[in-house]
Amino acid sequence: MxxxxxxxxxxxxxxxxxxxxxxxxxxxxxxxxxxxxxxxxxxxxxxxxxxxxxxxxxxxxGVSPNGEGFPGITLAHNAKSKAAVDEVFAEAIAAGAMAVKEPKDADWGGYSGYFADPDNFLWEVAYNPFIDLT
The missing domain is CATH 3.10.180.10 (2,3-Dihydroxybiphenyl 1,2-Dioxygenase, domain 1)
Structure with a gap:
């Protein structure tokens, strides 16, 4: 594959x-x-x-559409800086997303926050200072 x-x-x-x-x-x-x-x-x-x-x-x-709780997956958008994380996060909230976790310094050394889209799919917006994932 x-x-x-x-x-x-x-x-x-x-x-x-x-x-x-x-x-x-x-x-x-x-x-x-x-x-x-x-x-x-x-x-x-x-x-x-x-x-x-x-x-x-x-x-x-071929599965039931009745799922509950955290599905065990998140989607992520990686940004080039903390400021860019804040901008994308604010854009998502202005578009109608629900803030789940405001952007802040993360335990793993980066900076990230989470929002949920209209169907509660979780999106992480993150800046990783160790590897460029943009």
Whole structure:
């Protein structure tokens, strides 16, 4: 297997609301998405992000859509500085994200904070002074 994640699909409860959050709030550009379709694609650097109705995604995977609690995964956006973390975090909150953990110095030596998108997917915004993950 090639060591690369090609696509991350988020099963969302309200496609229109999530589209507005990611496109209009965070400024991600849609790519090749028909506005009447039930899937939205965003081309990111090195991977893709897709939004798809949660019920449909669960049905496609053959699992129950009734999940609870922390799913054991977070998504991350890495920034070049502490100030950039603060800017991205503020942008997400202004777009309607819920602050989960305000950005601060982290135990591992970096700087990070967490927000939740409209479907409670956790995003970390982080600055890592040891390795450039931007």
């Amino acid at each position: 090639k060591p690369k994640i090609g696509l991350i699909t988020l099963g969302v409860s309200d496609l229109k609301r999530s589209l507005e959050f990611y496109r209009d709030g965070l400024g991600l550009e849609t790519y090749g998405s028909d506005p009447d379709s039930d899937v939205i694609f965003f081309a990111l650097e090195g991977t893709w992000l897709a939004l798809y109705p949660k019920e449909s995604l669960a049905k496609e995977a």
